[in-house]
Amino acid sequence: MVSVAILGAAGGIGQPLSLLMKLNTNVTRLHLYDIVNVPGVAADISHVATNSEVKSFLGPSKLPDAVTDIDLAIIPAGVPRKPGMTRDDLFKINAGIVKGLVEAIAENSPRAFICIISNPVNSTVPIAAEVLAKKGCYDPRRLFGVTTLDVVRASRFVKDIRPKVDAATLRVPVVGGHSGTTIVPLLSLASPPVELSEKEVEELTNRIQFGGDEVVKAKDGAGSATLSMAYAGARFADSLIRAQQSGVAVVEPAFVALDADPEGAAEYRNLGAGSLRFFAVPVELGPSGIKRIVPLNATISTYERKAIAVAADALAINIDTGVAFATPPAAQE
Numbered sequence: 001m002v003s004v005a006i007l008g009a010a011g012g013i014g015q016p017l018s019l020l021m022k023l024n025t026n027v028t029r030l031h032l033y034d035i036v037n038v039p040g041v042a043a044d045i046s047h048v049a050t051n052s053e054v055k056s057f058l059g060p061s062k063l064p065d066a067v068t069d070i071d072l073a074i075i076p077a078g079v080p081r082k083p084g085m086t087r088d089d090l091f092k093i094n095a096g097i098v099k100g101l102v103e104a105i106a107e108n109s110p111r112a113f114i115c116i117i118s119n120p121v122n123s124t125v126p127i128a129a130e131v132l133a134k135k136g137c138y139d140p141r142r143l144f145g146v147t148t149l150d151v152v153r154a155s156r157f158v159k160d161i162r163p164k165v166d167a168a169t170l171r172v173p174v175v176g177g178h179s180g181t182t183i184v185p186l187l188s189l190a191s192p193p194v195e196l197s198e199k200e201v202e203e204l205t206n207r208i209q210f211g212g213d214e215v216v217k218a219k220d221g222a223g224s225a226t227l228s229m230a231y232a233g234a235r236f237a238d239s240l241i242r243a244q245q246s247g248v249a250v251v252e253p254a255f256v257a258l259d260a261d262p263e264g265a266a267e268y269r270n271l272g273a274g275s276l277r278f279f280a281v282p283v284e285l286g287p288s289g290i291k292r293i294v295p296l297n298a299t300i301s302t303y304e305r306k307a308i309a310v311a312a313d314a315l316a317i318n319i320d321t322g323v324a325f326a327t328p329p330a331a332q333e
């Protein structure tokens with residue numbers, strides 16, 4: 001029995017993500033919540049011939065029911081970018097949305113896994129952690145910023161310049177955060193290995209860091225990545241569900257609290273994460289969420305080390321912004 005709530009289910013990501021979760025045969029109950037249009041989305045998806053039950057929840061008065069008795073909440077609620085905006089420009093609106101949704105989850109399903117898609121992920125995840133801590137139910141092993149799209153892009157963009165590579169099985173670890181230069185692909189650790197020149201590494205790194213901008217530009221005011229994000233979000237959710245159900249080790253990247261596994265985090269701290277509370281790392285998932293942070297067990301290049309240092313400076317600011325929003329400085333004393 002796996003109950004999944006999608007909050008923001010009527011949106012550009014929410015709709016295809018809801019469909020993909022309806023197709024996931026491990027899911028038994030699907031709660032679709034939004035502040036607009038969700039009854040139609042739920043009615044439509046409920047006709048798909050899989051065994052799960054789909055329920056619609058429209059508007060804030062239905063939010064508590066939407067997040068009662070759920071195992072997993074996926075949050076793509078909030079505004080997307082338009083050309084010329086950074087993800088941080090979304091903070092003003094999305095910070096409050098994420099805070100409210102996570103409060104409701106904490107009150108009604110305090111043990112649920114929470115996957116946050118809403119940007120800026122580098123700040124919305126710290127907000128969620130603060131909210132959960134205040135409600136007395138924070139478990140760093142159960143909270144995830146979804147960065148799967150960065151590794152999905154990394155695999156696909158390598159394929160663009162090395163056509164013989166299998167994009168579906170190539171794995172490139174991506175660490176740091178989820179915006180611009182905080183996204184650090186470790187191309188030197190691609191598996192299976194890919195030979196790349198210095199120039200190719202620089203170009204690919206830049207493309208992976210700013211892949212979201214390609215879509216924002218192409219959509220020309222109509223939003224940002226939705227379909228590839230729905231694919232990435234569904235893949236992450238499926239990994240989490242499979243790991244919980246079967247106990248089989250599944251590894252995915254995510255922006256998580258490093259204290260979910262202090263021992264595993266040590267290597268990343270040495271590589272430049274330093275004292276940051278949150279960082280995107282590969283995590284091994286298990287029945288209780290994060291089982292461990294997966295070590296790289298390899299030397300990264302000087303270029304990658306420098307990129308991590310740049311990412312860490314920006315991340316420190318993003319994380320502080322999120323924490324200060326959820327717990328204003330006076331309350332932190």
Ligand SMILES: NC(=O)C1=CN([C@@H]2O[C@H](COP(=O)(O)OP(=O)(O)OC[C@H]3O[C@@H](n4cnc5c(N)ncnc54)[C@H](O)[C@@H]3O)[C@@H](O)[C@H]2O)C=CC1
Nearest residue numbers: 008010011012013034076077078079080117118119149229
């Ligand atoms: N983590 C990642 O890799 C990615 C994150 N994103 C982010 O995902 C978010 C959603 O993007 P789209 O689906 O394209 O936007 P969208 O505007 O198409 O959909 C957002 C949905 O959220 C709903 N919503 C707004 N306030 C809400 C509230 N208080 N409660 C519940 N639902 C609410 C809206 O009604 C709308 O249906 C954006 O912040 C975007 O930046 C987008 C792509 C990748």
Ligand SMILES: O=C([O-])CC(=O)C(=O)O
Nearest residue numbers: 081119149212213224225
């Ligand atoms: O670029 C954006 O604003 C949406 C996003 O996070 C991505 O596509 O990686």
